[in-house]
Amino acid sequence: MAVQIIENGGITAPKGYLTGAVYAGIKSRKSYKPDVAVLLSDRQATVAALFTTNRFCAAPVTLGRELLKKGVARGIVINSGNANAGTGARGIEDAKAVAAFAERLLGLESGEMFVCSTGVIGEYLPVEKIQQAVEKIVPTLSPLAGSDAAWAIMTTDKARKELAAELPLSGGTVRIGAMSKGSGMIHPNMATTLTFLTTDAAVDRSLLQSLLRDACDRSIHLLTIDGDTSTNDSIFLFANGASGVRVESEADVEAFADALNQICLAMAKKIAADGEGASRMMTVETRGLSTKETAAAVARAVASSTSVKLALGQGRLGWGEILTAVGNSAVECGDIAPDCAIRSPLGAVTLCENGLAAEGVESRLAQILSAAEVTVSLDFHQGDGCGLAYGCDLTDEYVRINGDYRS
Amino acid sequence: MAVQIIENGGITAPKGYLTGAVYAGIKSRKSYKPDVAVLLSDRQATVAALFTTNRFCAAPVTLGRELLKKGVARGIVINSGNANAGTGARGIEDAKAVAAFAERLLGLESGEMFVCSTGVIGEYLPVEKIQQAVEKIVPTLSPLAGSDAAWAIMTTDKARKELAAELPLSGGTVRIGAMSKGSGMIHPNMATTLTFLTTDAAVDRSLLQSLLRDACDRSIHLLTIDGDTSTNDSIFLFANGASGVRVESEADVEAFADALNQICLAMAKKIAADGEGASRMMTVETRGLSTKETAAAVARAVASSTSVKLALGQGRLGWGEILTAVGNSAVECGDIAPDCAIRSPLGAVTLCENGLAAEGVESRLAQILSAAEVTVSLDFHQGDGCGLAYGCDLTDEYVRINGDYRS
Numbered sequence: 001m002a003v004q005i006i007e008n009g010g011i012t013a014p015k016g017y018l019t020g021a022v023y024a025g026i027k028s029r030k031s032y033k034p035d036v037a038v039l040l041s042d043r044q045a046t047v048a049a050l051f052t053t054n055r056f057c058a059a060p061v062t063l064g065r066e067l068l069k070k071g072v073a074r075g076i077v078i079n080s081g082n083a084n085a086g087t088g089a090r091g092i093e094d095a096k097a098v099a100a101f102a103e104r105l106l107g108l109e110s111g112e113m114f115v116c117s118t119g120v121i122g123e124y125l126p127v128e129k130i131q132q133a134v135e136k137i138v139p140t141l142s143p144l145a146g147s148d149a150a151w152a153i154m155t156t157d158k159a160r161k162e163l164a165a166e167l168p169l170s171g172g173t174v175r176i177g178a179m180s181k182g183s184g185m186i187h188p189n190m191a192t193t194l195t196f197l198t199t200d201a202a203v204d205r206s207l208l209q210s211l212l213r214d215a216c217d218r219s220i221h222l223l224t225i226d227g228d229t230s231t232n233d234s235i236f237l238f239a240n241g242a243s244g245v246r247v248e249s250e251a252d253v254e255a256f257a258d259a260l261n262q263i264c265l266a267m268a269k270k271i272a273a274d275g276e277g278a279s280r281m282m283t284v285e286t287r288g289l290s291t292k293e294t295a296a297a298v299a300r301a302v303a304s305s306t307s308v309k310l311a312l313g314q315g316r317l318g319w320g321e322i323l324t325a326v327g328n329s330a331v332e333c334g335d336i337a338p339d340c341a342i343r344s345p346l347g348a349v350t351l352c353e354n355g356l357a358a359e360g361v362e363s364r365l366a367q368i369l370s371a372a373e374v375t376v377s378l379d380f381h382q383g384d385g386c387g388l389a390y391g392c393d394l395t396d397e398y399v400r401i402n403g404d405y406r407s
Numbered sequence: 408m409a410v411q412i413i414e415n416g417g418i419t420a421p422k423g424y425l426t427g428a429v430y431a432g433i434k435s436r437k438s439y440k441p442d443v444a445v446l447l448s449d450r451q452a453t454v455a456a457l458f459t460t461n462r463f464c465a466a467p468v469t470l471g472r473e474l475l476k477k478g479v480a481r482g483i484v485i486n487s488g489n490a491n492a493g494t495g496a497r498g499i500e501d502a503k504a505v506a507a508f509a510e511r512l513l514g515l516e517s518g519e520m521f522v523c524s525t526g527v528i529g530e531y532l533p534v535e536k537i538q539q540a541v542e543k544i545v546p547t548l549s550p551l552a553g554s555d556a557a558w559a560i561m562t563t564d565k566a567r568k569e570l571a572a573e574l575p576l577s578g579g580t581v582r583i584g585a586m587s588k589g590s591g592m593i594h595p596n597m598a599t600t601l602t603f604l605t606t607d608a609a610v611d612r613s614l615l616q617s618l619l620r621d622a623c624d625r626s627i628h629l630l631t632i633d634g635d636t637s638t639n640d641s642i643f644l645f646a647n648g649a650s651g652v653r654v655e656s657e658a659d660v661e662a663f664a665d666a667l668n669q670i671c672l673a674m675a676k677k678i679a680a681d682g683e684g685a686s687r688m689m690t691v692e693t694r695g696l697s698t699k700e701t702a703a704a705v706a707r708a709v710a711s712s713t714s715v716k717l718a719l720g721q722g723r724l725g726w727g728e729i730l731t732a733v734g735n736s737a738v739e740c741g742d743i744a745p746d747c748a749i750r751s752p753l754g755a756v757t758l759c760e761n762g763l764a765a766e767g768v769e770s771r772l773a774q775i776l777s778a779a780e781v782t783v784s785l786d787f788h789q790g791d792g793c794g795l796a797y798g799c800d801l802t803d804e805y806v807r808i809n810g811d812y813r814s
Contacts, residue, residue, distance in 0.1 A: 055742050056734035086730045086744055086764045121727025122764035229735050231727075306713065320528025320638075323493045327463035328636050335462050337493055357493045357529035 002168055003259045006175065009164025010146035014175035014200035016042045016242030018141040021152035024133035026081030026126055027119070034152035036133035038102065039196060040075035040141055045240035046202075047073045047114075048209040050216055052233035059084045059091030059125075060115045061234060063099070067111055071205040076114040076196070076236060077102050077134060080155050080181070083192070084117040084125040085231035094125040101131045105138050118155055118181060118192045118232050150179040153194055157183050161270040167259045169252045171245040174201035176259055180267045183274035192230040193271055195220060197263070201256060202241030211257050212237045219264035222300075223272055223390045272392045273372075280312050280393040281373045287387075288338070288380040294331045295387030301329030302376060303391030313393035315369045317342065318362075319351040322376060339379040344371035409575055410666045413582065416571025417553035421582035421607035423449045423649030425548035428559035431540035433488030433526070433533055443540035444559035445509065446603060447482035447548055452647035453609075454480045454521075455616040457623055459640035466491045466498030466532075467522045468641060470506070474518055478612040483521040483603070483643060484509050484541060487562050487588070490599070491524040491532040492638035501532040508538045512545050525562055525588060525599045525639050557586040560601055564590050568677040574666045576659040578652040581608035583666055587674045590681040599637035600678055602627060604670070608663060609648030611655075618664050619644045626671035629707075630679055630797045679799045680779075687719050688780045693794040695745070695787040701738045702794030708736030709783060710798030720800035722776045724749065725769070726758040729783060746786040751778035 006013050018041075021034035049068050051061045067073065077098055084091045099113045106113070117125065150160040164177040182193030203211070216235055237260075247256045273281045284303045289295040302308055305325035311317040322340055326333065340351040347368045349361050368374070413420050425448075428441035456475050458468045474480065484505055491498045506520045513520070524532065557567040571584040589600030610618070623642055644667075654663045680688045691710045696702040709715055712732035718724040729747055733740065747758040754775045756768050775781070 054731065054734040055736075055740070056730050056744060083727070086726055086759070088744075088763050121730060122725065122758070123766065229731075231731055231734060318529065319493055320490070323463050323528060324461065324636075324638055327461040327638060329462075333462070337463060337495075351529070352493070355495050357495075359530065 003262055004166045006164040006166055009177060010150055010162030011039060011177045011179045011196055011198050012143045012146035013164030013177040014198045014242070016200055016240045017177065017198050018042065018143055019145045019149040020137035020140045020142065021145065021148035022133050022136045024079070024129045026079060026129060033154070034148060035079055035081045036130055036137065037078045037149035037152035038075065038134060038137045038141065039078070039149060039198070040106065041238055041240040043240055043242065044072050044074060045238040046071055046205045046208050047239070048205070048212040048237045050212060050235045052229050052231060054229040054231050054233070056086060056231050058117060058232045059087055059095040060117045061232060062092060063095045064114050064116070064234065067114055070111055073114060073238070074106070074108050074112040076116055077130070078116040078149070078153050078194070079119070079130050080153055081119040082117060082123055082125050083119045083121045083232050086122040087124055090124060094127045097127050098125070098130050098134070102134050105134060114236065116194060116234055118153065118194055121231060146177065146179070153179065153181040155181065157181055157274050159274060161267060161274070163263055163266055165259055165263055167255060169201070169245050169247065169255060170249055171252070172243060174199060174243045174245045174247070174256070176263055178263050178267050180271055182271040192232045193220060193223070194232070195235040195264070195267055197235070197237040197260070199237070199239045200241065200243035201239055202246040203239040203256070207247070207253065208237060208239050211260055214257060215260040215264040218261050219268040220271070222388055223268045268390060272390050280369070282312055282391045282393065283373070283375040284389045284391065285375060285377045285387070286380070287378070287385070288382055289333055289385035289387070290383040291385045292387060293385070294333060295385035296389070297331040297387070298326055298329045298333055298378070299387040299389035301325055302378070303389035306394065309391065309394035312369070312374065313395035315366055317369055317374070318365065319357050322351065326378065333380055334382055339381070341377045342368060342374060343377065344368045344374045346371045410669055411573045413571040413573055416584060417557055417569030418446060418584045418586045418603055418605055419550045419553035420571030420584040421605045421649065423607055423647045424584065424605045425449065425550055426552045426556040427544035427547045427549060428552065428555035429540050429543045431486070431536045433486060433536060440561070441555060441559035442486055442488045443537055443544065444485045444556035445482060445541060445544045445548065446485070446556060446605070447513065448605070448645055448647040450647055450649065451479050451481060452645040453478055453612045453615050454646070455612070455619040455644045457619060457642045459636050459638060461636040461638050461640070463493060463638050465524060465639045466494055466502040467524045468639060469499060470502045471521050471523070471641065474521055477518055480521060480645070481513070481515050481519040483523055484537070485523040485556070485560050485601070486526070486537050487560055488526040489524060489530055489532050490526045490528045490639050493529040494531055497531060501534050504534050505532070505537050505541070509541050512541060521643065523601060523641055525560065525601055528638060553584065553586070560586065560588040562588065564588055564681050566681060568674060568681070570670055570673055572666055572670055574662060576608070576652050576654065576662060577656055578659070579650060581606060581650045581652045581654070581663070583670055585670050585674050587678055589678040599639045600627060600630070601639070602642040602671070602674055604642070604644040604667070606644070606646045607648065607650035608646055609653040610646040610663070614654070614660065615644060615646050618667055621664060622667040622671040625668050626675040627678070629795055630675045675797055679797050687776070687800040689719055689798045689800065690780070690782040691796045691798065692782060692784045693787070694785070694792070695789055696740055696792035696794070697790040699792045699794060701740060702792035703796070704738040704794070705733055705736050705740055705785070706794040706796035708732050709785070710796035713801065716798065716801035719776070719781065720802035722773060724776055724781070725772065726764050729758065733785065740787055741789055746788070748784045749775060749781060750784065751775045751781045753778045
């Protein structure tokens with residue numbers, strides 16, 4: 001695939017996107033990290049989005065679902081530090097007040113700006129602070145400020161997560177930009193992942209939505225953090241057509257989908273690997289199950305098992321943790337132990353074959369597990385269903401670090 | 408209830424039970440903690456048992472299910488250090504070899520001794536070591552060695568867990584004794600809980616099984632450790648009738664059931680609170696849901712949420728973590744936020760009422776959360792279903808401590 005990564009590129013790498021970010025003081029902080037960002041397309045964009053499946057979605061998610069029905073928008077106001085979740089009817093009004101303020105200031109029609117929040121749950125949104133921040137941001141909006149926005153959306157993230165790529169289509173070159181917020185650690189109500197994607201390709205609304213869903217199903221949806229969905233998880237994809245190139249022909253759709261998949265997967269890996277305490281990223285592959293749904297559920301059960309994550313963090317993941325997690329998954333996968341191997345760039349070792357655990361593999365396993373990325377591979381020999389899940393380890397450092405998110 | 412706790416009592420407090428324990432060297436250890444124990448009734452006992460629901464049950468569980476069909480037995484050989492799980496057909500043969508050896512030595516018939524194992528998964532049982540240990544134990548079997556057995560079954564447990572009580576029935580006084588192994592921490596494949604109960608009452612087999620099931624449903628089954636079942640989880644209840652008192656009349660059955668419930672609940676709390684790193688025990692009560700199954704599932708979702716456990720460990724559990732966990736539970740519980748309060752011996756605070764989060768409760772909440780036991784109470788105002796779950800916090804100390812279980 002001819003996808004070309006754009007060095008230091010992010011959300012504003014595609015044409016026609018502007019961002020800005022300032023410190024609004026939503027939380028008292030030691031540093032003055034920006035906490036409000038605006039993303040604006042200089043023209044109307046089609047928009048696709050996916051939101052959390054958590055029953056108690058945050059106010060901006062409720063509003064977002066409503067606005068998405070239009071399928072076109074100009075941009076989004078994002079704040080960190082306060083999730084505007086568990087805030088009832090007032091939360092919805094607050095979210096609308098922020099959007100309306102930005103729309104007025106930008107001379108837009110009602111419903112053209114989304115809002116997105118992440119942070120502490122159960123506290124009312126400091127609407128005035130955010131409006132004042134938007135007022136400061138609007139005159140500074142720039143195609144060069146993508147990194148500021150990626151910084152503003154961080155909460156307990158230890159690193160900005162941004163990426164952009166360029167790809168040739170039949171009508172010319174288009175770009176896709178991305179920024180994400182989220183971390184592979186266990187975060188009290190901070191498991192929230194936010195991902196914002198932009199493209200200067202023109203893509204029809206329904207195609208855009210299905211491309212986004214497919215890409216997420218192969219990346220961010222495979223990412224298991226602490227087994228919880230958050231109240232605020234959201235993914236947006238704007239397509240403003242500023243490149244003058246329309247994604248229409250089958251070959252172009254395929255190329256664009258492939259690029260989007262690659263970017264989403266890279267962002268998911270960035271999220272999984274985020275944080276000082278994060279030492280190991282884990283991929284769980286399952287095959288030989290009756291259906292792909294079963295295979296996905298088993299992969300997810302292994303990747304999200306606290307025991308597996310903890311053992312991985314301590315470099316001593318073994319057959320016991322994996323077998324227990326598989327056996328504990330709430331799906332029908334037989335009672336014959338699957339074949340199992342663990343591999344990393346440092347080698348591969350078989351843990352179980354033909355229902356029998358391998359013995360004396362500890363020392364080789366310990367070496368393999370010292371790599372930063374580890375793959376657990378399970379074969380059930382029952383059918384054609386394959387599955388995949390991404391996760392990360394759990395270390396005491398994680399737990400320590402994540403105690404600080406309110407401070 | 409006239410249940411009388413027996414000071415320092417344990418598994419051998421009821422009449423007719425003998426135990427012994429020695430160090431067999433199953434794992435290389437720094438200390439010489441006993442790792443094999445034998446529990447013997449001096450006469451045939453009816454026996455009830457419950458085993459893990461994990462798909463990959465250990466060999467002793469498979470064997471135990473088979474032996475349980477007889478409904479009578481004389482005792483059990485228990486080892487820690489090796490789970491005899493994931494060991495295929497050879498594991499079953501190994502378990503049988505241990506049982507047969509003990510039966511021969513004790514002059515019993517085949518099928519009169521159960522076996523039970525806990526420890527590392529995926530390694531073959533060191534059968535000879537265990538047989539040699541049983542040979543050493545048999546001449547020392549004593550009604551005074553209950554604590555040794557409770558010590559022998561420990562793995563990462565930080566404290567022995569034993570308890571005994573006496574209760575008057577219409578025909579005389581009977582006793583119930585108990586020992587458990589397990590810890591409220593997150594244990595790589597060590598989430599295993601083992602509980603052994605003895606009584607000198609005479610109880611019919613089917614009644615005994617249903618009493619055990621009821622008691623567990625109200626206690627150990629409400630205990631969520633890391634959301635995983637283990638390959639080896641087992642609960643045994645022996646009733647040898649040595650007191651000469653039969654549990655038959657409705658009043659006696661009720662009194663006995665109540666005592667058994669109390670003992671199982673106390674043991675569940677001992678398991679939940681085990682360990683140096685364990686600082687807080689959590690009870691989650693749910694009410695006002697459509698069914699008791701839904702209510703139980705929601706309670707369990709909250710008690711097992713990594714976010715909730717972590718926040719509790721850091722003394723800053725709040726509405727955000729709880730709401731997210733409820734919303735993430737895979738059951739239909741409406742989308743109106745439940746009323747929520749947290750209480751402890753140090754006070755109570757309302758987190759949410761009529762769908763609205765309370766504000767400014769942090770400082771009072773912090774005080775309440777400093778207690779060793781905390782209750783989270785949720786009311787959904789939709790029906791009559793009530794539920795309950797027990798759990799504990801998650802601290803960085805836990806994670807550190809639990810890295811050491813193989814050493």
